[in-house]
């Protein structure tokens with residue numbers, strides 16, 4: 294079925310679980326209501342059982358929108374997002390991690406950290422290539438750092454995605470910013486992907502090394518010391534963040550904001566940085582502080598994980614959009630790719 298038709302189809306669902314699901318009822322009109330359940334803002338219209346009890350009411354789900362963003366994916370909304378809010382064990386979602394493409398300071402071999410430097414031409418090409426490699430993998434939400442190199446990477450990668458949805462940065466830095474960036478067409482919302490920017494995903498703050506040449510720093514402080522600053526878990530560079538400190542904010546953000554979305558069946562792409570992603574990978578793969586010292590991430594290489602039964606399964610780096618192996622990993626990925634194939638026919 295085409296995406297538009299999928300989006301127009303409204304399904305009847307049965308809610309189980311009684312009033313627990315209505316934890317934060319927002320509105321209770323005559324025959325419709327809005328409530329928040331498992332991170333989703335849900336609008337429903339009653340079909341029968343006007344008792345308004347949440348137990349076993351028949352209703353139409355008009356929209357189920359992430360309470361963190363204002364966009365719902367039509368393919369996702371009719372596939373594996375559970376209609377039984379107490380039974381989400383079958384949920385399986387994809388997580389793509391991408392380190393930004395080469396930046397202008399990567400090219401010059403300068404410590405970058407929190408300095409906001411754009412991509413080089415090569416970095417732009419890497420981001421586009423990364424996008425091709427993941428172009429048949431579902432993406433319902435994007436998280437990036439607050440830094441332009443990660444945001445450019447996410448946006449450029451999405452130009453290649455076969456679903457052709459438009460990534461839109463969510464501005465909630467002020468009430469006005471939120472209000473002024475509202476979208477008033479449901480159809481347009483359906484064709485968008487929310488992009489959430491978070492400083493917590495920024496590169497580690499490199500302190501007094503920021504702007505210094507890496508080679509010259511080795512000459513000045515010695516290879517061992519510089520390696521310790523760059524790759525150890527708990528030794529911070531002068532006035533900067535250790536990987537451990539970076540991990541405290543990046544992993545906390547991941548657990549609080551991204552993991553709940555995966556648990557809700559949303560497919561996520563995270564475009565971030567060498568060290569914020571190393572700390573997240575350390576968490577996903579349960580690496581020790583010794584093991585993480587050997588973890589190196591190349592610029593612009595996407596990494597795929599499948600989230601299932603509360604576990605993250607590492608699926609490596611998709612080589613290309615038609616790579617058979619990637620879609621053999623899970624039924625959902627194979628079905629999604631099949632839907633994309635049908636959409637272009």
Ligand SMILES: O=C(O)[C@@H](CO)OP(=O)(O)O
Nearest residue numbers: 403404405406496523567
């Ligand atoms: O300079 C930086 O910000 C980072 C990433 O480019 O460098 P390193 O690989 O040394 O942690």
